[in-house]
Amino acid sequence: MTTTTGRPASTPVRPPVRALAPHPDRLLPADTGLRDLARSIYQQVSGAPIYSPHGHVDAAVLAENRPFGNPAELLITPDHYVTRLIHAYGVGLDQLGVNTPDADPREIWRLFCSHWHVFAGTVVRYWFESELSEVFGLTVQPSAETADDLYDQLSEQLARPDFRPRELFDRFNIAVLATTDDPASDLSAHQLLAADPDFTGTAVPTFRADRYMTPNVPGWKGFLEELAAAADIDTGSYAGLVEALRNRRAYFKQNGGTATDSGTADAYAIPLPDAEAERIHRAALGGSVAPDEVVAYRRNLLYQLAAMSAEDGLVMQLHADVVRNYDQASFAAYGPDTGHDLPGPATFTAGLRQVLNDFGRSDTFRIVLFTTDETSFSQQIAPLAGFYPSVYVGAPWWFIDTPAAISRFRAAATDSAGFGKTSGFIDDTRAYCSIPARHDMSRRLDAGFLAGLVATHQLGEDEAYEIAGDLAGSVPVNTFRLEKYVRS
Template structure:
């Protein structure tokens, strides 16, 4: 009789992600322990406020871990899994079959950030000690499903368990923010849930919905859609509405951080052409660059932190976009330039009092060449945390090495999870804390920091630094 193969078990090493050599690891372990249980500050992300307002039980493991997480679905797609079979685009799907497709391909996630976070979630939240596999797919599906029916696995209970102090969402400028009003008025919910003003579709004439969005803005303000000044006033008014509901930042997802200052009449002319759908591609880029600069002017006036997330070619697969829509795993990074592109904006507002501009990138080459030097001079500029494809443990180490010697630790934003996957938030923050503890420990061992300095910085990276950058 042939013996069965041993079951692959999952054990989370207590010193995971910490340095390999014993002496540095010992220092890193102490630094990590000092911040491991600190509250989570998540000032930029994409969790819906309705998740907490409605507090409904999660439907099933597939809906929770796979269907809405393009970090996961893109890897499965790379192995030939049809996105339709994963529930892409809101289509029907069989949760158990989705889970089986994932579990039978678990080896695809080895070494990836997604695999690291998922393993952390499976063990820490659900106590799964065996690696996902085709053989154990149904057993794991049933085990997680059973726990999801328990009160302690509903969104609010997990929000408390995760010790989230601040959670920012991403919201359309015309959203009525009713979910945020209800959450803010609920004294039983500890921690703040803040809206974030996301105006991309209202500023970029190349956005597919630009005309309909500007028409809706004009209807809300009761002004003619072709009136450029009324358009600006409408954006300002909606920003004030967000501020009144707790918003601290406005987020801009642009292809390139290009800025240009136009004379008023030229901007008005381009705007009129934009709302009539008659702008050329070059004109559209100029107008969008002008509106990015105008958004900075608005932030100087109203105090909203300005975050800029550039450098992604959205919807790279036209076929996939047509079938399933956006956010389905085929947004691909491109090279990004900041120094010249942002100069018009920084010439006007780089030293403006209380203006905060947080620059993100998915182009690692610009950390040491452009972003860190900009943050090391302009009081308004902060280095955004490693984002998206760069939020993995090794990439975080490279980020620290690329930026610290030029701009230090205190010109940054602190870690930002930038996620739709609610259950991954503590895993992501824990990975960043471990990575930073290892980086600081190396500096201590090399005589570049004292242990007291490292202890202070470790704490500030998870508390004082994000609070300062996002005006919390």
């Protein structure tokens, strides 16, 4: 038996079963006066359609509309937010099914439930409470005692037709869902969905060229070949790679895409002379590229992607400054995205100077900056977005996508840049069934923030309602150029 914090128990008595009943006022301000206004603002937007302009749901899931698998496969194993914290209490990632296909899903679920208490106070706990209650109708909290019952209930539901991906898509009231896709993808799933009269929502692809940008990663040559095949353009030269990327951007745009994404080790985007880029490209193909050349190559390509955005108007998302695959042994055993990527210091102001000098005042170019370094909201991102028409403040990302941090973000960004240059909420999730809970969290927090401005007489009450509506609707639509997908 363990305590709430996961330590050896200091008190032996503990109720085995706690009710799962998310409060209708959760996350609204504690102060009664503020709460009443916040609730009213929230209620106005709580049912608004969801625009999800960045995330990691696979379009094929919707196109095929097969029932989801077991609870562990759906809710635990692929979600590194969940697995990393259980791992932090000494549980191996293999025990949680990561890169371990033969792990018993019920055992994984039991491990999750017996660690439920370690999530107390975290956003993962918050999302799960909403999701398990509102999507799956569970009524008791996970625990060692309740694990099996919950597993059975979830399994039963997941087998039902109304729990298939498309049915949930409708139930979640998703207006637009952006996926994340490799440039070599044929986007066939998107095409199937677009052609399917039964699918009334919108799923748009997002062009993410990361794997071509660091020419010393294993498999880089093969990636180039896949891209060449998709574009029917030889990528054996740097010029060819750039041309193939341009070609595929157009293809993504034809297939409904409005944005790209880049996830890079830093935000530096510095053009190289073509000959130098060409030289490094050839050296990399030859297998002999130096670390500083890899960096220069990547930073040049980031600049080229910005230049292409200034041409084709695809909105450039930049998720920068993350230390990837920090733990080499975990990476070797479990692969990427398994919980040991870590925040690095933000480098936007210094890194993007050339890009913004060249394209920052262009009407076509647009860039949304996402950070894991919250000091950059008041110190880099809001100041940039408050001058450059092209720059938008991305919603708090990874590690800071939590109630407390989102509130700090609004306070840090709004007073210099206002609301209209922020991106709207981004769920950025692999956890499909958590999408409504995440957007709902954001709407609650924005309602509370707006209520605070009204209560301190910095904003009129009518404006607060209007801005809340904008933040859920016109703000993400405008930022990500989704106007054509707005339901009338």
